[in-house]
Amino acid sequence: MLATLLTPLLRKLLDRIDAGLAIGAIEVTLPGGKPRRLGGRVPGPVAVVAIHSWRALWRLATAGSVGWYEAWQAREWTSPDPVPLFDLFMRNRATLGDTGRAHGFTRLAKRAWHWLQRNDRDGARRNIAYHYDLGNDFYAPWLDAGMTYSSALFAEPGMTLEAAQHAKLAAILERTGTAAGDRILEIGCGWGSFAEIAAQGGRKVHGLTLSTEQKVYVDARMAAAGLDGVEVSLTDYRDIAGSYDAVASIEMVEAVGEEYWPAYLGTIANALKPGGRAAIQYIAIDDAIFEAYARNVDFIQTYVFPGGMLLSEERFRAIAAAQGLSWHDRHEFGLDYAETLKNWRERFDAAVEAGRIPPEFDPHFLDLWRYYLMYCEGGFRGGGIWVAQVTLIKD
Known part of the structure; x- marks a missing residue:
């Protein structure tokens, strides 16, 4: 009315x-x-x-x-x-x-709610569980066979999703500049696809996650592959000690929040040996609209990933420089993420149609995720958000 x-x-x-x-x-x-x-x-x-x-x-x-x-x-x-x-x-x-x-009271109310979801140690665990602990049986039917939940790199026309995901992981590994016997810290190890290819090449990998579902999966995955060079721990990145030859972090920083970017980059700087490399894959939003974006709470932050925030490259790079991390070899591939999302949605719809999604996820929830995949695909096609890889080198 x-x-x-x-x-x-x-x-x-x-x-x-x-x-x-x-x-x-x-x-x-x-x-x-x-x-x-x-x-x-x-x-x-x-x-x-x-x-x-x-x-x-x-x-x-x-x-x-x-x-x-x-x-x-x-x-x-x-x-x-x-x-x-x-x-x-x-x-x-x-x-x-x-x-x-959003405008007016609605915007103020949502900002207050979003502040309560900030990624302090307790909040980070809660937010990660909200998204990733939906269960391995939820993600497996529509991700690629390697269970990689980040943008693929379609380096050549006609690549399958599996091949493009492998190309992305290989590109990150190459950026680390590591060889057999070197130690890599992976901040946000997901379901272990990067750790697996790094360990297959003889690297030792310490993977961090806050998702109990992911840890169970990675432990079983490495045991089945006979790879004993991978250790996975339920550890907040802020609690890491020790020295590593390299750091890898693939689309984890979006779960950090602007307030904690200095802590995240400080952890990387402290973990790296002098001259060590960090290979980062991240999602950024146009700096021209970052302020407006940061003042609001969008659909994804409300319904899909509480505590999430895309990067301002300008601000993030400045913080990296202050931590003694120089910025090298940035490669942007936003349309590849649009294609990745399209692939995921087609697989998701096929999995729903075939009844391969666990029955506890009702039609309302499935619609939410279908909308989420479409919403993100449109954003990347529109060019105001993008995914990129960069190498940070410790001075």
């Missing part, structure tokens, strides 16, 4: 979106069936959206990406393919401004 009463204001929101679409277009069907085209002045992606209730726009106006997801779950809007819509909002990030972000 409220959304209906506010229809004139919600139409103005559509006007703002129309004006803000500098590239691409949205073909909208409004409640009641009236069509409207937003944007379309410069060629680009075209999204098709049916808005079934004005409440969907009210949710977007007040709660941003969180409200838009909640409207999708409530079937207040639908689309044959939401990925182009998320692409458009990211691609037009400068001209759309805060159109897709």
Whole structure:
């Protein structure tokens, strides 16, 4: 009822979106069936959206990406393919401004909630468990056979997901500059795919995780492979002592939070021998919108990964330099992440259809994860977020 009463204001929101679409277009069907085209002045992606209730726009106006997801779950809007819509909002990030972000009391409430999810030692364990301890049987049906849950590197056209994941892991290993007998600290070891290839080459790997499910999996994996050079511990990165020839960390820093970037980089600097290398794979967001992003709490932080935060490369690099870590050989491959996510979603949908996802995950939860995979894919296609590898060398 409220959304209906506010229809004139919600139409103005559509006007703002129309004006803000500098590239691409949205073909909208409004409640009641009236069509409207937003944007379309410069060629680009075209999204098709049916808005079934004005409440969907009210949710977007007040709660941003969180409200838009909640409207999708409530079937207040639908689309044959939401990925182009998320692409458009990211691609037009400068001209759309805060159109897709929470406002007013909703934003303040969500920021207060997000602060309670910060990654101190207790919070980090809780947040990691929330995401990764969904269970190995949840992830196994749709990740690649190596159980690698980070962007693949499609180095050549036509590569399979498995081959592209191996290419990514090989690139990280090469960045460490290590040889057989060297010791590598892996901060955030996942399900052990990097540790396995490093150990196969004779390296000794100490993997850190806060996920009990991951530790159980990695221990069994290394035992089955006959690799005794891998030690996995349930250890917070801030509690690491000792000296290592190299550090590897693949998409773990997004779980750290800006407040703890100095601690994370300080751990790397302290762990490395002089001249040692850290191979980092990270997800960053356009520095031009980082402040606006950091002031808000988005859909992923609310529903998928509490405590998460993408990097500001400018800020992160400055902190690294202050810790005596110089920045080398950055390689960005954001569209590869879009392809990785597309592969995951296709595998996820096939696993759901075949009944290979554990039955405790109900349709509402499965829809959440399908939306999450589409939301992320669109973000990477839109270019405002990207994945990159960099080598940090201890001075």
